[in-house]
Amino acid sequence: MFGExxxxxxxxxxxxxxxxxxxxxxxxxxxxxxxxxxxxxxMDDANATTExxxxxxxxxxxxxxxxxxxxxxxxYLYNRMDKIxxxxxxxxxVLPPDVRELLSDTEYxxxxxxxxxxxxxxxxxxxxxxxxGIDLTENLRPxxxxxxxxxxxxxxxxxxxxxxxxxxxxxxxxxFLPTSECQTxxxxxxxxxxx
Amino acid sequence: xxxxxxxxxxxxxxxxxxxVLKTLQSAWQNERLAPEILPHRNDMVECMLxxxxxxxxxxxxxxxxxxxxxxxxxxLNRIKYIICNYLKTRLNKIEKYCISIVxxxxxxxxxxxxxxxxxxxxxxxxxxxxxxxxxxxTVLNHVPGRMQTFEHNxxxxxxxxxxxxxxxxxxxxxxxxLEDMIGDQDEEIDLEEDSQHIxxxxxxxxxxxxxxxxLV
Numbered sequence: 001m002f003g004e005x006x007x008x009x010x011x012x013x014x015x016x017x018x019x020x021x022x023x024x025x026x027x028x029x030x031x032x033x034x035x036x037x038x039x040x041x042x043m044d045d046a047n048a049t050t051e052x053x054x055x056x057x058x059x060x061x062x063x064x065x066x067x068x069x070x071x072x073x074x075x076y077l078y079n080r081m082d083k084i085x086x087x088x089x090x091x092x093x094v095l096p097p098d099v100r101e102l103l104s105d106t107e108y109x110x111x112x113x114x115x116x117x118x119x120x121x122x123x124x125x126x127x128x129x130x131x132x133g134i135d136l137t138e139n140l141r142p143x144x145x146x147x148x149x150x151x152x153x154x155x156x157x158x159x160x161x162x163x164x165x166x167x168x169x170x171x172x173x174x175x176f177l178p179t180s181e182c183q184t185x186x187x188x189x190x191x192x193x194x195x
Numbered sequence: 196x197x198x199x200x201x202x203x204x205x206x207x208x209x210x211x212x213x214x215v216l217k218t219l220q221s222a223w224q225n226e227r228l229a230p231e232i233l234p235h236r237n238d239m240v241e242c243m244l245x246x247x248x249x250x251x252x253x254x255x256x257x258x259x260x261x262x263x264x265x266x267x268x269x270x271l272n273r274i275k276y277i278i279c280n281y282l283k284t285r286l287n288k289i290e291k292y293c294i295s296i297v298x299x300x301x302x303x304x305x306x307x308x309x310x311x312x313x314x315x316x317x318x319x320x321x322x323x324x325x326x327x328x329x330x331x332x333t334v335l336n337h338v339p340g341r342m343q344t345f346e347h348n349x350x351x352x353x354x355x356x357x358x359x360x361x362x363x364x365x366x367x368x369x370x371x372x373l374e375d376m377i378g379d380q381d382e383e384i385d386l387e388e389d390s391q392h393i394x395x396x397x398x399x400x401x402x403x404x405x406x407x408x409x410l411v
Binding site: 028032035036039040066067069070071073074077078081085104106107109110113114117118120121124125126128129131134136138139140141142143146163179180 | 240241245248259268269272275278280283286290315317322325326330333334337338339340349350
């Protein structure tokens with residue numbers, strides 16, 4: 001039946017609402033192929049039946065199937081774009097390799113452009129008053145504590161704080177650090193907050 | 196917010212840091228609760244950023260163990276969060292409604308009543324172009340002939356202006372016409388100062404924009 005594959009594609013994406021899964025290259029290729037077949041059949045029938053109107057309903061149904069396929073494909077991509085945006089806010093401009101693999105090349109391309117655009121916007125903030133921009137991704141959660149206790153999960157090395165102090169981040173060491181300065185490291189998985 | 200140490204520079208414009216913060220807070224609150232994008236308050240954001248810079252310099256003069264430094268830092272963090280969240284909320288709306296916002300903004304720019312800051316507008320346009328290119332490269336360029344067009348009107352997402360909001364009147368407003376969607380019995384209501392209501396967003400949209408009501 002027409003449009004079956006595209007529904008499979010959407011259902012698959014719908015199952016993992018929170019996370020992003022592998023870009024389904026193969027299925028998209030198949031759907032586009034189905035569209036080409038439908039389109040060709042429609043062209044042939046439409047040319048053959050300028051006089052005879054008995055095939056019009058068939059042509060109509062195929063056309064609806066085409067429209068539907070297109071719409072669903074775009075919905076699939078749009079939905080993934082939303083998820084990729086979240087990745088930019090969570091991981092910053094560099095994606096971890098395992099996440100990078102889930103995106104198609106064009107999606108990665110889009111990610112880089114989105115990232116550049118966002119960075120450009122953030123740099124422009126407060127330009128008129130001599131600010132060099134604000135990183136909006138730093139303050140995602142309302143600040144509750146000025147300092148938090150964190151556990152270091154990897155051998156990160158030296159971390160220089162804003163006030164000039166240098167902290168040595170070693171695996172399994174505990175630190176008491178300013179919240180604002182370790183948010184990014186927490187998201188990258190270097191530090192873990194101890195509640 | 197303690198403003199003693201910043202008032203000097205602000206007093207010249209007869210506006211205190213406290214008022215700026217209050218205005219910014221209500222702008223933030225409105226922006227978070229309104230379904231559509233509101234006129235920007237870049238003046239307030241920039242003013243506040245200036246104050247933050249000033250305060251940071253003052254804090255750095257204090258010794259690190261001073262209790263005052265800690266309290267001021269905490270306060271700064273909260274203000275920074277408000278600014279960041281305010282700007283981020285706007286960005287989210289711009290991304291979601293980008294087609295309709297870019298179209299409407301073009302008309303608004305012509306009449307000089309733009310809602311977005313220049314950099315937000317640049318961001319919105321760039322975002323739209325990137326989205327269009329991405330969809331074209333991945334799918335649209337590969338589908339047969341006439342299906343290839345990127346249909347702006349079909350892809351556009353519009354904010355739901357019919358949604359209901361909680362609001363508080365800052366001043367008395369008379370004669371708000373509530374349209375009756377089904378019949379033709381329009382209703383007219385008055386808002387008293389400091390009264391609270393639940394209303395559809397659309398009839399009071401202009402009141403939010405000119406500050407007569409506050410969304411809560």
